[in-house]
Amino acid sequence: MKKFLLFVAMVAVMFVAAACGSGNEETTTESNEQTASEQTEGNETTEEATADLEGSVVVDGSGTVYPLMSVVAEEYMYTEQENVSVEVSRAGTSAGFGRFLVEDGTDFNNASRQIKDEELAEADAAGFEVMEMKVALDGLTFVINKENDWATELTKEELISIFHHDGGVEKWSDIRPEFPDEEIHAMGPNENHGTYEFFYEAILEKEDLVDGVNLQQEYSTLVNLVSEDVNGIAFFGFGYYVNNQDKLQAVNVDFGDGPIEPSLDTIGEEAEYAPFTRPVFTYLNVDKAKANPQVLDFALFTANNVNEFAGQTGFAPLPDEEVQAYVEVLEGLK
Incomplete structure (x- = not known):
């Protein structure tokens, strides 16, 4: 609203100034001002589209999956959300689950094996839902x-x-x-x-x-x-x-x-x-994804782009239909 009022005031001042000059000057001034206004609005729209999220995303777990997820994280921060910090660590699958399956734990845990029943029980005890996502084949x-x-x-x-x-x-x-x-x-x-x-x-x-x-x-x-x-x-x-x-x-x-x-x-x-x-995975804290837009956004970016980076880091990609199924589930969390 403040920007809009300031814009109206500027136009009014320029209109008065233009009225003291010739008709051609008035037309030229209005045209130039309109162009400048459109450029400013366009720049603001671009900035909002590329920097509308902020905060952090914390990923830990498998050392095997680390090279893949670290590349995905770098690409996300560089091309998608420069105000979001994605931290990827590699404590190991089991040690990572120890940090993930607790109240206020990590947002994701990478794993080179499937989660165990007793680990899912720990998530239930901590009061949150877990989503399994295959990310590649190793x-x-x-x-x-x-x-x-x-x-x-x-x-x-x-x-x-x-x-x-x-x-x-x-x-x-x-x-x-x-x-x-x-x-x-x-x-x-x-x-x-x-x-x-x-x-x-x-x-x-x-x-x-x-x-x-x-x-x-x-x-x-x-x-x-x-x-x-x-x-x-x-x-x-x-x-x-x-x-x-x-x-x-x-x-x-x-x-x-x-x-x-x-x-x-x-x-x-x-x-x-x-x-x-064997398939390798990342596990998402669904409750955190619902509460923190940057966590869900990174999950979607991962699902949509992980096949692009799999081969670069020594993994075979997943079938496209399997990836799309994850995307649809994540879109449903919005």
Whole structure:
């Protein structure tokens, strides 16, 4: 209203001034003023469209999903809502759920496994609804040292035997006689990570890992350990391998029909690398999305754009119809 009154006053003053001059001057002055007014209103409209939200969005959870969601967050802040701060952390899936499933917890939790029933019960106890969103497909990838020239192709069963407590494998030669008579150094992410839980539950079928396995909190630590140890072997998500393939090489896995290289072309729930393929997720606090427009807006941006960034960060994209289903649910929260 103040801007409108100021505008009216300015027009009135200019009208009086113009009346003292010629008719041509009056027409020119009015025309110039109208153009300036239209430009000002246009600029205000643009600013309102690109900066009409503010506040923060807090995301934690999976280290596997972190590279994807951090890129989505950067794009959102840069191109969509410059006054919204999106903080993405990587405590690990399980540790992240510990921060999400509490009153006034984080807005989103990224996860490299599905939420458990007991975790959903924690959300109920805290009094809020949780929405599961798949964001991409990932391939569990086994990595070895660049100088390892014998274990570049292994069967699924051979890989499991390396990490299984009853696998009967301590040295490479225990797998195949022609392999080196050297101790295998098995490594992986620790229990805070959904990747560990997926491996333990889906691959090892809840059997214990081999004694002496080196479990780490940070994926970067695993990369460094394997890159410095010719007898090292570790597992984590394909996306993290892609970002470190200058230091490591991936094992091609034979599921029964010949060795398959993990790649964006082979990773998929119906693709060649399907036995080691898993969906990865983000979980939304629905109550926070309803109460905080920036949280819902970021959720919608994620659903609408995540496929664009999946391949860039080492993930296979989701089917378009699945993405659209999430968009429709989120639109219904407005």
